[in-house]
Amino acid sequence: xxxxxxxxxxxxxxxxxxxxxxxxxxxxxxxxxxxxxxxxxxxxxxxxxxxxxxxxxxxxxxxxxxxxxxxxxxxxxxxxxxxxxxxxxxxxxxxxxxxxxxxxxxxxxxxxxxxxx
Amino acid sequence: xxxxxxxxxxxxxxxxxxxxxxxxxxxxxxxxxxxxxxxxxxxxxxxxxxxxxxxxxxxxxxxxxxxxxxxxxxxxxxxxxxxxxxxxxxxxxxxxxxxxxxxxxxxxxxxx
Numbered sequence: 001x002x003x004x005x006x007x008x009x010x011x012x013x014x015x016x017x018x019x020x021x022x023x024x025x026x027x028x029x030x031x032x033x034x035x036x037x038x039x040x041x042x043x044x045x046x047x048x049x050x051x052x053x054x055x056x057x058x059x060x061x062x063x064x065x066x067x068x069x070x071x072x073x074x075x076x077x078x079x080x081x082x083x084x085x086x087x088x089x090x091x092x093x094x095x096x097x098x099x100x101x102x103x104x105x106x107x108x109x110x111x112x113x114x115x116x117x
Numbered sequence: 118x119x120x121x122x123x124x125x126x127x128x129x130x131x132x133x134x135x136x137x138x139x140x141x142x143x144x145x146x147x148x149x150x151x152x153x154x155x156x157x158x159x160x161x162x163x164x165x166x167x168x169x170x171x172x173x174x175x176x177x178x179x180x181x182x183x184x185x186x187x188x189x190x191x192x193x194x195x196x197x198x199x200x201x202x203x204x205x206x207x208x209x210x211x212x213x214x215x216x217x218x219x220x221x222x223x224x225x226x227x228x229x
Contacts, residue, residue, distance in 0.1 A: 002163070004160075006160075032214060032215055034215075034216070042221075043204065043219045043220065043221045043222055044161070044204075044219050046216060046217075049214050049215075049216060051214070057214070091158075093160045093161075095160075095161075097215045104148060104149050104151075104208045104215045104217065105149070105151060105163060105166055106151075106163075106206075106215070106217060107163055108153070108160035108161045108162070108163070109160050110159055110160045111158070111159060111160045113158070
């Protein structure tokens with residue numbers, strides 16, 4: 001149980017284009033999902049908290065107009081990197097708050113490697 | 118300030134050589150401590166949740182323990198497939214929407 005998927009697993013795009021990453025909870029409903037960014041040899045950096053049916057909450061320093069988050073259903077959140085530039089190249093990982101609701105476990109997707117040329 | 122510190126940053130073991138990883142935290146009013154395993158190029162895999170001092174949980178060669186200030190992940194007779202980065206995390210003191218504070222991780226390498 002508590003499986004989270006991400007799509008695509010890898011994406012290469014040209015500078016200036018937009019890229020959408022999907023995060024799905026496969027066997028449970030997730031009212032809260034999270035988006036992280038991870039640089040090589042570093043820990044996870046929380047970008048934003050995504051709540052179903054409401055606006056995402058962004059961490060300090062994260063550009064909300066560049067990283068658009070939509071949590072339209074209880075099983076799907078999307079991250080769109082708009083007008084991507086090489087410095088946006090990174091490993092993006094989503095997670096979903098566990099099905100128990102009362103606890104704070106997060107279950108992670110497999111990640112998306114974004115390369116902007 | 119809420120903080121999670123893991124040590125050592127890297128650990129190299131021979132197959133069968135048992136050891137422990139440490140996770141210390143400064144969050145007051147702990148609402149759970151979580152251990153994850155992360156393989157290169159993949160998302161973290163959930164291992165354990167600990168909620169109260171004295172609690173222990175086991176999974177194969179791994180055993181996690183919790184005190185009021187730290188948690189240990191004991192690895193007994195490790196195998197090369199246990200090589201990964203191990204992360205611990207705690208909810209922040211305000212428990213804002215389930216946000217977690219992660220340590221920097223311990224990179225474990227087990228040589229045959």
